Amino acid sequence: MAQAFASNHSFRLSVKSLEHNVDPNVIHARVQELGRSITRLSGLEHATFNFFTQAKRPVPSLGKAPVPTAEPSLYGALQVEAPLGKFRAVLRCVGDWLDRTKQNNLFAVEIPPAHTITLTTNQAKVLAQLLTLGESLLPPQPLYLAQAEGYINTFGEITPAARANLLLTRHRVGLSGDEAQDLNARAMGPFKTLAEKYQHFRKELLACKQEINLDEDFWQVMHDKAVTMSLPEADAQFLKAERLHTLRAEADRARQQAEATADAERQRQRQQQQRLLDYRNTFEALVVDTLNLHNAGPEPDTFHQEVMARLSAADFSRGRLTQGREFYRLSPQEADAQEKSVLNELYLLSGLL
Template sequence: MLLQNDPSPMVRDAYLPPKLAFLVKFIEPDLDAGEIATEAEYLHQDLQALAGLAQTRFSFLNDSRGELHFRAGVRFEAPPDRLRAILRRLCDRLDDRPLETLVLIQQGVIKLQIQTHQAEELAGIVIAAESLLPPERLYLAKAETYSRTWGELSPAEEANLDLLRQRLMLSKEEAEELKAQAMGPFKTLAEKSSTLNRYWWWS
């Protein structure tokens, strides 16, 4: 596993909240070019099927062997709250077929890189990968994801956010401020509907 500064960031700082950049490339020497290209296509389909990534823009990574040119992996950007889901899917793939794989995760100028064919090794970088972002941004990203889905937080989502708060060692006060920021001026759909109805009544 390699953690380092990189002067050529894959992620633009203009993203708010900042996204994580991912690069996943197969470097398995026992596969021929056609087999690697097929694995790259399956990888793309697997990742795009994850919740929250359906609209993500993926690009294929190209490789060559002699005169053969082929797809060998994918590059994409994703919200920080999708980090664990992405790594879990990659680990599941390694469990099913342990192919030597390069995984690079980057935020800003900080880059985390690992090359492995073992799911356990890849799973071990989760905490290091989460450290690429301040805990407040991780919490805010998750709260914003929930609020965009339903417009309010369900009891289950509140419980998930509290578990995340504890894992990130945020105080309850900090978490409440971040939740308020994610939810905007309305805490529930009913409150939002009531306000909009009053607006249309008086306009």
């Protein structure tokens, strides 16, 4: 089972069944159960496993026990490589499993740089000796750093409870306060608090201007950034939902503003059309009341000129004309267009009188 460590910040635990009189299917089920129990531990979802058949042929698997095939291999041993900070959690998990199964096993713990401890037992109390001895051999700084990084990956920062646990670890492994503080800062990286990570991640999310982008490549990039900055998955999803809410609210406001603008424009046009119609009626009444259409000129242009000249000549008519234009708030071009339209119709009508 010996192989090179993936990291100096990890340890390796091997568990091999020594039960020769037990049904191989039972041993296989117990090994799978142990694998599942370890992967359920916080921070060990992606731990590296090797499962060995009872014929000692390795079957690699990452983060979970392999799913049996149509002709399943029967496992008799497993090996897991996990962060040093998870040493106590893994050994306690194995102890609970041993307490349930009462199965005689060979346990081997490999600790960098070159420590190996082996123990054969079927009792959890005896296995506890492996925990005590193993922790005494763990390199202090990598152990502390791995535990601090584990808390940060889970909570995004070193919480008060995590700080209390790290204080116990610091005393247990003999680190000074300054050493522990330096390791805490190293584990946190450039962001000293979870609030700083939130602020940075929110700023990055501002680059997303459309809701659909959060379901495509952009979010994959942001997810990778969250992993890099040790922002927990739950927090990243919360900030994603927050940005989605903002984008949807902005889209709703933009839609409502567009609808309001369109409604206002339609209302303005309706009012404008009504003003034009009212002025047209007023001008028509003024012309009919004031002028003798029988004396109209022979040509439309002459007719227009004569009518406007007569209206302008009389103070009363000129006042009504000016008052109508101002009352209906028409531009000179708008008033002129309505007047010409009315006069054209009156000209045609005058030829029938």
